[in-house]
Amino acid sequence: MSKDWIPKSKEEQLILARTWLSMLPDTEWNVSKAEIAELAALTAAAEEAHRQTVNGSGGKTLNALEREALRALIEFMRVLRRRRFVVAEEVDFSIIPRGNCEVAVDFWQKGAAHKEKPNGYDGAVVVWGVRDGAPEHPQDLAHHTLASQTPHTLQFVECEKGKTAIIALAWHNERGILGQWSEYKTAVVP
Numbered sequence: 001m002s003k004d005w006i007p008k009s010k011e012e013q014l015i016l017a018r019t020w021l022s023m024l025p026d027t028e029w030n031v032s033k034a035e036i037a038e039l040a041a042l043t044a045a046a047e048e049a050h051r052q053t054v055n056g057s058g059g060k061t062l063n064a065l066e067r068e069a070l071r072a073l074i075e076f077m078r079v080l081r082r083r084r085f086v087v088a089e090e091v092d093f094s095i096i097p098r099g100n101c102e103v104a105v106d107f108w109q110k111g112a113a114h115k116e117k118p119n120g121y122d123g124a125v126v127v128w129g130v131r132d133g134a135p136e137h138p139q140d141l142a143h144h145t146l147a148s149q150t151p152h153t154l155q156f157v158e159c160e161k162g163k164t165a166i167i168a169l170a171w172h173n174e175r176g177i178l179g180q181w182s183e184y185k186t187a188v189v190p
Contacts, residue, residue: 010070125146126146126167
């Protein structure tokens with residue numbers, strides 16, 4: 001059974017898009033008029049391409065146009081949903097000692113070949129603390145910040161030198177929704 005929220009059939013995908021268009025203006029999703037207009041244009045293009053494919057000869061050109069129109073529509077709907085509800089991407093990071101009481105956290109989207117934050121995200125929430133052993137929950141660590149660029153430098157105080165810092169990260173999207181926490185990583189404060 002698929003866990004994807006997008007229906008498999010083209011007809012059901014178009015029904016979902018039309019349903020969104022009818023309900024989005026009345027929701028608390030904070031979808032802008034420009035986003036609704038773009039969704040309407042993508043839906044109209046996909047419906048027209050689908051109509052031509054069904055009513056036409058079904059040639060390669062029409063089929064390709066339909067596939068591309070539906071792909072663009074579905075991708076836009078995924079972005080809208082992700083920006084408002086779901087933080088599906090996971091963050092991974094490495095720790096780099098920088099110098100006197102400084103540690104850099106170099107972070108990226110887990111599995112990505114680049115270090116750009118995912119589209120629609122403010123950055124990563126970084127939590128850290130100097131302590132013996134990891135806490136039950138990352139939010140129990142003493143310090144936190146939102147890092148919008150990587151690497152992000154963490155400052156420690158002189159008395160924390162030589163002690164173990166525990167660090168975890170989670171993506172933070174534009175709607176303020178926090179993603180899944182990374183595993184804990186540790187570093188000795190230089």
